[in-house]
Amino acid sequence: MSVFPKISFLLGAFxxxxxxxxxxNIGKNKCVRYSLGAVTFIYSLLSLDTFTTANxxxxxxxxxxxxxxxxxxxxxxxxxxxxxxxxxxxxxKEGRWIFALVLFSIIKTLFFFYSVPQIDRIAxxxxxxxxxxxxxxxxxxxxxxLYFFYKSSLLFRKDNLVIDLxxxxxxxxxxxxxxxxxxxxxxxxxxxEVVLAWFNYELIPKLFKIEPIFxxxxxxxxxxxxxxxxVFALTGDYSDLNTTEKYKHSxxxxxxxxxxxxxxxxxxxxLYLSQKLKLNTISERLNCPLPYVSQAINENKxxxxxxxxxxYRIEEAKKKxxxxxxxxxxxxxxxxxxxxxxxxxxxxxxxTSSTPTQFRKEHIS
Numbered sequence: 001m002s003v004f005p006k007i008s009f010l011l012g013a014f015x016x017x018x019x020x021x022x023x024x025n026i027g028k029n030k031c032v033r034y035s036l037g038a039v040t041f042i043y044s045l046l047s048l049d050t051f052t053t054a055n056x057x058x059x060x061x062x063x064x065x066x067x068x069x070x071x072x073x074x075x076x077x078x079x080x081x082x083x084x085x086x087x088x089x090x091x092x093k094e095g096r097w098i099f100a101l102v103l104f105s106i107i108k109t110l111f112f113f114y115s116v117p118q119i120d121r122i123a124x125x126x127x128x129x130x131x132x133x134x135x136x137x138x139x140x141x142x143x144x145x146l147y148f149f150y151k152s153s154l155l156f157r158k159d160n161l162v163i164d165l166x167x168x169x170x171x172x173x174x175x176x177x178x179x180x181x182x183x184x185x186x187x188x189x190x191x192x193e194v195v196l197a198w199f200n201y202e203l204i205p206k207l208f209k210i211e212p213i214f215x216x217x218x219x220x221x222x223x224x225x226x227x228x229x230x231v232f233a234l235t236g237d238y239s240d241l242n243t244t245e246k247y248k249h250s251x252x253x254x255x256x257x258x259x260x261x262x263x264x265x266x267x268x269x270x271l272y273l274s275q276k277l278k279l280n281t282i283s284e285r286l287n288c289p290l291p292y293v294s295q296a297i298n299e300n301k302x303x304x305x306x307x308x309x310x311x312y313r314i315e316e317a318k319k320k321x322x323x324x325x326x327x328x329x330x331x332x333x334x335x336x337x338x339x340x341x342x343x344x345x346x347x348x349x350x351x352t353s354s355t356p357t358q359f360r361k362e363h364i365s
Contacts, residue, residue, distance in 0.1 A: 008216040012044030015219060019226070027085070027231040035081035040222065042070045042077075043186075047215040050208045061116070068112060069105060072141035075148030076101060078183060082152040083346075085234050101144070108137060135194050142191040149184050156180060162236035162305050163279045163290065179225040182218050189214050236279055236294055236305030252292045259300040261286055262293060272312040273337045279305050310347040313337045317348065321360045329356050 019026070019037035026032050045067040076097060111133065156176050193207045252258065262282055271277050283290040297308050316336040320326055327335070333344030348356050 008047040008212045008219060009044055011219040011223075012040055012047060012215065015222060015226075016041045016044060026226065026229050027235060027237070029084050029235070031084035032081055035077045035084060038077045039074055039081065039183075040219075042067070042074055043215050043218065046071060047212045050211045065112060069108060071138075072104060072108075072144045073101060074183070074187070075145030075152075078180075079148040079152050082155045085231070086155040104140070104144070111137070132198075135198050138194045139191065142187050142194070145187045146184065146191075149180065149187070153180055161234060161278070175225045175228045178221060182221040186214050186218050237298060252295055255292075255296040255299045258286075258288065258292060258296040262296060266309070266312065272309045273316070273335070275334075275337055275339045277309060277337065307347075307351070309337070311351060314348055314351050317344070317356065318359065321356055322363055326360070332356070 016037050019033055019040060022033070026036065045063065049064060049067040115133070161173070190211070193211065197204050197207060265282060265285060266272055271281065274281075279290055279293055282288075283293045286293070294305055297303070297305050301308050303311075313336040317332050320332045320335065326332065329344070330341045333341050336344075338344040338347070345355060348354075348359070352359060354362070
């Protein structure tokens with residue numbers, strides 16, 4: 001069992017560097033890489049911290065503090081990763097949640113520096129009068145994380161994909177689901193540890209020795225997930241297409257001519273109003289390879305397929321927002337082709353720099 005903590009930390013450190021530096025497996029969007037890399041980094045710190053605590057070694061105080069402070073951010077960072085990947089956002093803002101997490105972090109920091117001088121770190125917190133407060137804080141942190149994993153699960157749905165998946169791609173897409181479930185199971189395992197420690201604090205050293213095994217298993221799941229990430233299916237951006245597929249269909253000479261055909265089809269038949277519109281739809285209608293369609297849009301509009309379609313949807317939404325008695329925001333979102341109110345808000349804010357409500361107020365008054 002003693003080998004697991006070493007494997008866990010080394011594997012986590014390697015994966016963190018790999019995710020921060022690679023573009024091939026998870027696309028060009030920096031927000032995607034940095035968010036997922038930060039999640040992996042925090043898990044690595046937690047693995048190191050639990051192992052050293054269980055074996056009564058003293059880490060530098062700042063390492064202990066970092067793992068303690070960053071733990072409740074795992075779910076939020078994974079949600080950021082999901083948003084950036086599924087909605088093709090650079091770095092979407094979540095003001096109220098950032099405020100809540102900052103406030104929670106300030107309270108944690110004050111408690112940490114108040115309690116630590118009074119804790120014998122060699123003996124461990126299980127012999128400290130502050131144990132119950134640490135346990136309550138850890139439970140709250142786990143609940144924070146689980147909530148954001150739930151929000152992420154709403155994004156990783158097939159109706160958010162921009163292409164219809166082949167059997168092979170279907171397997172690849174399932175790895176994202178596996179990664180999400182691995183995160184949830186890991187946090188639930190940590191929550192179970194806290195609950196068990198609540199009833200019997202003498203279990204803490206044993207639980208700390210077992211915990212790195214969970215991190216090791218999670219990192220192995222992450223390795224497989226990174227190997228099969230179907231980024232293109234989520235972004236529709238030609239630059240995120242698998243390199244082999246790019247070269248397989250690399251003979252497109254006149255992308256502007258093809259884009260004209262794409263644009264005429266999308267506008268004349270108002271395809272953008274369909275929630276079921278995929279890259280495959282246009283590819284099949286024009287009898288043109290799917291990568292060509294993506295490439296033509298990316299090169300001529302300098303945006304992904306999703307953003308290209310959303311520009312027309314938002315223009316339709318603007319008209320509906322400016323009528324005397326407009327429908328609800330949700331009804332308008334569905335009418336113009338979005339499958340959720342949240343996706344409509346993100347797209348509207350991204351393309352107009354204002355919310356639908358703000359847009360209406362500015363143009364009606």
